[in-house]
Amino acid sequence: MDRFLSIEAFVRVAETSSFAEAARQLGVTSSVITTRIQQLEKFVNAPLFHRSTRVVRLSEVGEAFYRECAEVVGRVNELTDQMRELRATPTGRLRIQMLPGFALGHFGAPLAEFNRRYPGIQLDVIVNDRVVDPIEEGFDVAFQIFPPIAESLIERRLFKVRRLFCATPAYLKEHGAPQHPRELLQHTTALYSGYPSRNRWTMTHGDEVVEMELPGMIRSNSVHLLRDYALTGGGVVCLPTLVASAALLDGSLVPILTGYTLSPLNFAAVYPATQRQALKVKALVEFLAEYLGPEPAWDRPLIERGWVT
Missing domain, CATH: 1.10.10.10 (Winged helix-like DNA-binding domain superfamily/Winged helix DNA-binding domain)
Incomplete structure (x- = not known):
């Protein structure tokens, strides 16, 4: 034996x-x-x-x-x-789960650079927003915005996922812009359905804390669909900045209630404790941390404008 x-x-x-x-x-x-x-x-x-x-x-x-x-x-x-x-560079197959919000629009360029830097690693990338146990489902690492679901998993945070309410200029001209979070109840809203808080929303403005139920007229697990819906002028949509930044910067969407802050989520690499020092996992996680830097590129101009903190 x-x-x-x-x-x-x-x-x-x-x-x-x-x-x-x-x-x-x-x-x-x-x-x-x-x-x-x-x-x-x-x-x-x-x-x-x-x-x-x-x-x-x-x-x-x-x-x-x-x-x-x-x-x-x-x-x-x-x-x-x-x-x-x-003695050597990392080699072998790396099976990862990637969050759609990051995979579509942001992961292609670092993926190509990682492949050039580590040609011996073959990547099997599964794109979805489910919260998984990498051990049970056979992933080497999962990239997600929710905390690990088991104590045997390690979490390495890579960047904050900031969120903003926004709408098109045409929608706001017709319906007016909410000045207080509770005024959102008077508007057609579209929301991401996967947040753990469900319909419960908390926003802060200095010492003011606003807690409210906001069910949303439209709910979806696709932030890209919600962004596309927002661009039609259909209503007010809450979007993560990683999918809304370009539209906000070119004026297609206008940020709303920027004085009120939604608590940020964290985009993190989640992997089994037994993979803590696995060469392939370590190479990918460290590469992404270096590539993204202390603040992701899509948030820097929004921070400069004071739309997010």
Whole structure:
């Protein structure tokens, strides 16, 4: 029995709750994973999992064993990557999930530059806005605006996602511009449906805190669709600046209620703790942090104009 391979298989099954998914992520067959787990259970003389036709979960012994093994596997992978980093450039396939708001319009250029800098890394980019557990779904890293959903995940924040209410000049000429957040209730509004606060909105102006229900006449999980709707003059739309900046700067859209601040979200790389020092993940995350800088390019002119802080 190769003890480390068996322990690695055990950790992956524990994290994914699936022999088949662990096999896929490790690039072996399910029977190989089963054999390695059986050998490990024989070695420790105790069952590590409770198995049924639908569920795989850790036994009491398995839970205690996992806490130690996860750290061991993570440390071995870290040391291996450190040694490789001394001798070579990163190589292999990197499977990532990317948020649509950033993927469309902002990720193409850094993706091309990253590919030139690290030609040995093949990228498999899945674009959607779901909050995922990278371990369960087999991603090396997920880029998202919501906090990690498991304690075993690491979050590296890359930039603030600022948001503004805006509308076309024609809409505001016809309907007037809201001067207070509660006046939004008198307008046709279109909102992103994926925020964790749902219909509950909080805006601040100095010491004033405005909390309100704003259901929205139109809701969508696509910020690009909402931007396109706003450009038709259909109503007031709340948009992240990463998709609205160009339209705001050329005057196609006008910012509203800039004196009131919506709390920013954070665009972050989320990845398993066992990938903390994985060379491919580290290369991509550090590259994006360097490429984006302390403030993303689309926000700098908005900050200069005082529209966002």
